[in-house]
Amino acid sequence: MxxxxxxxxxxxxxxxxxxxxxxxxxxxxxxxxxxxxxxxxxxxxxxxxxxxxxxxxRILGMVPHASVLGAQPLDDWRPVAAEALKNPEVIAAAPLTEMEGMLSYKGSMQPIQVSGIDPAEEGKVSIVAQHIVQGRLEDLKPGEFGVVIGEITARRFRLNVGDKLTLIVPEVSSAPGGITPRMQRLNVVGVFKVGAELDGSLGLMHMADAAQMQRWAPNQVQGVRLKVKDLYAAPQVSKAITASLGEQYRADDWTHTQGSLxxxxxxxxxxxxxxxxxxxxxxxxxxxxxxxxxxxxxxxxxxxxxxxxxxxxxxxxxxxxxxxxxxxxxxxxxxxxxxxxxxxxxxxxxxxxxxxxxxxxxxxxxxxxxxxxxxxxxxxxxxxxxxxxxxxxxxxxxxxxxxxxxxxxxxxxx
Structure with missing residues (x-):
C-alpha cells in the first residue's frame, strides 16, 4: 500500500x-x-x-426563576398566572409575597427573607417540599403564623418544630423616625435543608399571614412566581409577560439575586x-x-x-x-x-x-x-x-x- x-x-x-x-x-x-x-x-x-x-x-429550585410583581397588591393572582402560562416557556405559576426582616430568639438575631406562599401551589414551582427534614409544608395554616425555616437557622438558634420565635419587619409610619419595627410571634412548623446558603437566609409562611403582616386583605399577594424551561431565558420571558399585562406590573428574575454567584x-x-x-x-x-x-x-x-x-x-x-x-x-x-x-x-x-x-x-x-x-x-x-x-x-x-x-x-x- x-x-x-x-x-x-x-x-x-x-x-x-x-x-x-x-x-x-x-x-x-x-x-x-x-x-x-x-x-x-x-x-x-x-x-x-x-x-x-x-x-x-438547589438554589434555583428554591428561589423564583422569574416573578411578575404588581405595583399594588394583587386581589386575585390567578388571572396574572393564566396570562403568564400562555407563554410557552412558562411551566408553572404560584402566588408570592416577599418580606425582609430579622428573626429574634432569646436575644440572638439574624436577617431573613420571608416568602409568603400557598402550600398547595408551591410544589409546582419549588423543590422545598422534597427537602423538608422536620414537619410538613402543609402545616402552614392561615391565621396560625407558622413558619418553615432552613436547617442552618434552626441549628444556629437550636430550634425544633413547635418552638416559637419573633419576626421583626420594618414598617413605614408617620413617626419622627419614618420607620417603626413591627413584631410578630411565629411558630416553627417545619425545617428544610437544600444544602445551600438559603438554609440560613430563607423562611416560608402562609401568604395570608404575610398579607396580614403587610396590613393587606387575606387574599392579597405581591405577585406571581414563575417556573420556566430555560433558566437563562427568564429575564426575557418575565419582561414579555409584564409587557402584555401593562405598566402596573414589573418583572424580576433570578439573575438579580443569584446572578453574581x-x-x-x-x-x-x-x-x-x-x-x-x-x-x-x-x-x-x-x-x-x-x-x-x-x-x-x-x-x-x-x-x-x-x-x-x-x-x-x-x-x-x-x-x-x-x-x-x-x-x-x-x-x-x-x-x-x-x-x-x-x-x-x-x-x-x-x-x-x-x-x-x-x-x-x-x-x-x-x-x-x-x-x-x-x-x-x-x-x-x-x-x-x-x-x-x-x-x-x-x-x-x-x-x-x-x-x-x-x-x-x-x-x-x-
Missing part, C-alpha cells in the same frame, strides 16, 4: 528503539505529561460542572481551565525538546535522505509526523482515562473514604456530602483539540530545523 515518504519514515522513527535512551525517556515523559494534563482537565472541569449543576438545582462560578471554571491548560503546554514544550534532540541525533540520516532526493518539505513532514504521533497517543490516552475517571469520580472518592476511614466531604461542613461530576462532551472535545493543536504547533520549529540541515555539513565527520 502506498504511503507518503514523510509518514512512513516518521512512523518508523517513532516505533524504532533509539540508541540514545535519554531521548526515548524524554519522549515518554512528554507523552505521559500530555496524558496527565488532558486527564486532569477533563476530571476537574467535570467536577466543576457537577458542582454548578448541584448549586443550580453563577457568574463567579463560570469565571472560576474558566480560570481553572486556563491554569490546567499550562500542564498541556509544558508537555508540548517537552515535545519540542525531544524533537530537537532527535534532529541532532539523526543528522546523518537526514543528510542521506537529502542526497537521495528527499526535499526539505519531506524532511520537515517526517519530524512533524513523529512529534504529532506523540501528541495524538498522549491525548487519546489522557482523553480515555479522563472520561472513565470523570464518570466514576464519585465512586472513586467513596472508595478512598472507605479505605482511609475519613470523610472527605461531610454534610456538617460542606453543602453536599458527595463529589458530583457531570461529563460534558463539548469540554472533552475542546480539551483534546487543544492538546492536539499544541502538539502539532510544537513540531513546527524542530521540523523546520531538520529541513535546514546541509548534507555536506552533516556528513563531514561520518
Amino acid at each position: 502506498f504511503r507518503p515518504l514523510s509518514i512512513f519514515i516518521g512512523a518508523r522513527y517513532t516505533r524504532a528503539k533509539r540508541r540514545n535512551h535519554f531521548i526515548s525517556f524524554i519522549s515518554m515523559t512528554s507523552m505521559i505529561g500530555l496524558s496527565l494534563g488532558v486527564l486532569a482537565m477533563i476530571v476537574v472541569l467535570s467536577v466543576m460542572n457537577g458542582f454548578q449543576r448541584e448549586m443550580s438545582s 453563577f457568574s463567579a462560578m463560570k469565571m472560576e471554571k474558566t480560570m481553572i481551565g486556563l491554569l490546567l491548560l499550562l500542564i498541556i503546554a509544558v508537555a508540548a514544550f517537552n515535545i519540542i525538546a525531544t524533537l530537537i534532540m532527535v534532529v541532532n541525533d539523526k543528522g546523518a540520516d537526514i543528510a542521506i535522505l537529502r542526497t537521495i532526493g528527499a526535499t526539505p518539505a519531506q524532511i520537515m513532514g517526517t519530524f512533524m509526523v513523529q512529534g504529532s504521533l506523540i501528541g495524538i497517543v498522549g491525548t487519546l490516552i489522557g482523553g480515555v482515562l479522563g472520561v472513565v475517571a470523570a464518570l466514576n469520580v464519585s465512586q472513586i472518592v467513596g472508595w478512598l473514604e472507605r479505605v482511609s476511614g475519613q470523610h472527605i466531604f461531610t454534610s456538617d461542613v460542606y453543602f453536599i456530602s458527595t463529589l458530583p461530576s457531570e461529563l460534558q462532551w463539548g469540554d472533552v472535545a475542546l480539551i483534546c483539540s487543544a492538546g492536539l493543536i499544541m502538539s502539532f504547533l510544537a513540531t513546527l520549529y524542530p521540523a523546520w530545523r531538520a529541513s535546514q540541515v546541509e548534507p555536506a555539513y552533516a556528513l563531514r565527520y561520518e
